[in-house]
Amino acid sequence: MSTRRNFLQKFSALAALSATPPFLDSAQGKTFLRSIDRVGGLSLEESIQDETFWYQVRQAYTVSSSLINLNNGGVCPQPKVVQEAVERYNRLSNETPSYYMWRVLDEGREPLRRRLADLAGCSAEEVAINRNSSEALETVIFGLRLQAGDEVVLTKQDYPNMINAWKQREKRDGIVLKWINLEFPSEDKNYIVKTFAEAFTAKTKVVHVTHLINWIGQILPVKEIAQEAHKRGIEVLVDGAHTFAHFQYSIPDLGCDYYGTSLHKWLCAPFGSGMLYVRKDKIKNLYPLLAAPDAESEDIRKFENLGTRSFAIEQGINQAIDFHEMIGGERKEKRLHYLKNYWAEKVNKLPKVQVKTSLKPEFGCAIGMLAIDGKKPGEVADFFYRNFKIHSVAIEWENIKGVRLTPNVYTTTRELDTLVTAIQQLSKQA
Ligand SMILES: Cc1ncc(COP(=O)(O)O)c(C=O)c1O
Structure with missing residues (x-):
């Protein structure tokens, strides 16, 4: 059975509690579902680097396009289908709370x-x-x-x-x-x-x-x-x-x-x-x-x-479970690991730059830490934000010091290219 049909069936199985999410009925949602079908025909390795697919995944979120959010190591945004469901259930609850809740x-x-x-x-x-x-x-x-x-x-x-x-x-x-x-x-x-x-x-x-x-x-x-x-x-x-x-x-x-x-x-x-x-x-x-x-x-x-x-x-x-299963747990894990290594491998040989998280899947996945010799973590995070609108977090906790950078499934490689440019520029100033 196609991933798409599986996904829609799951939604209908919950019909007692939820209508079809409006996003999936929209033109954008339909394109998204078609891309899910298409990626089902690719090998896992191909799908991980299929930027067209991941761009459609991004469209399933409401993430800011003016800020590059690399702080998914704090908390993650919800896809539209999740936001819509919460709003719908909340409205329902307010019709007669003790009954509907x-x-x-x-x-x-x-x-x-x-x-x-x-x-x-x-x-x-x-x-x-x-x-x-x-x-x-x-x-x-x-x-x-x-x-x-x-x-x-x-x-x-x-x-x-x-x-x-x-x-x-x-x-x-x-x-x-x-x-x-x-x-x-x-x-x-x-x-x-x-x-x-x-x-x-x-x-x-x-x-x-x-x-x-x-x-x-x-x-x-x-x-x-x-x-x-x-x-x-x-x-x-x-x-x-x-x-x-x-x-x-x-x-x-x-x-x-x-x-x-x-x-x-x-x-x-x-x-x-x-x-x-x-x-x-x-x-x-x-x-x-x-x-x-x-x-x-x-x-x-x-x-x-x-x-x-x-x-x-x-x-x-x-x-959220539906959405996760639609992307596929394995595909998601491998994409997240790919995204961390994508930026990390481009910068870890640069002078003065240290990637402080393992690139091996056994020891690290999406979350990565960066340090630049001679720069305090706060200075690095400030530089990223002021010059590139990259949202990251400076960390100084016990023996750990650096800037934590965490992409998510909606992060594009183009955004990570901006991060790489930012790191290159700052490391030259250090
Ligand atoms: C390792 C770890 N444990 C526990 C928590 C607490 O999570 P929450 O704020 O969702 O309770 C966090 C939050 O970032 C965390 O990183």
Whole structure:
């Protein structure tokens, strides 16, 4: 079956909740669908470099054409079909909130759970839908049954919200945080795994692993770290904020016990949508962050006692999954990797320029970091913005310093050529 027909069928399967998205009925949307059909006839490698196709993908977004957004390492925009769905569900909710939200849209949560589980490669009974990685991961950080003196291993390169949550538990409950400090970029799995393993002691109960270090784009070998942890009876919490729907893997394959992600990052779902995974046998003993009727229930739904939330945002996740599947997870991963390497390979031999993210798919994907000798990260980001309207982010966090540059599926190679010109000019001034 053609990808296009598949895509439209998915939309019609959701007919109870959604009409055909207006974008797909527009002339631009029809051209976009035709390009999806066409690319289905190409090999994966051909499709990755088919700029005409990716230009049509760009038309499916509402991204600015006056600003080059290379800060998808923060949060990602939604395709038009997602924006339209959220607006439609929101209007519907406002017709009679208690009816449309609680009796109609809420009915969509179970099918959505199954779709997310399919994408994550796990059971739907292990997936809770929530608002973001912070909420998912803090559910675990505050829900684990830890005693004073129990040790948790984490890194200085983890995300601040997670670090702060662990510090709060340290203060409140007397747990002990064992910090490791990793040097990036690294293409040495042994170094990373060994650094974690050396921090484990007989008192270690949990290891917190960030799957992709947001500051610099480094991918960590989670599976191998989890194996070392499990050998010692240590539980594994994975921060997957930046990896879900960015590159392909199944959550159970990571070997973790708990995992949280934000769907408004690489899935391009509505802002304020996230997901928590808890391995089936771990659900009972994990307390929910917001109380449930039975805190020790084995039902994953105990983590969804949010009270009234935006049902429009939640249901809009469906259209983001449709869009992701239409492009194809593998094609998207390879294109993102291609785009990072596209600019990085053009500049990494220039004098004074350093690309601080691995070009190998095992250690990096879309997110890349650049440094120019003699220039502060803030100076580089300012130069890009002032002279080329490139939106990037300067990073100075622990031992990581540079400008983070992150394209997305709607980024054109022409935009990246502008970035390369900007880097060439600035490196000559350095
Ligand atoms: C590694 C990592 N973890 C957690 C988060 C928190 O994500 P959110 O703000 O969606 O909760 C981020 C956000 O950028 C992140 O990069």
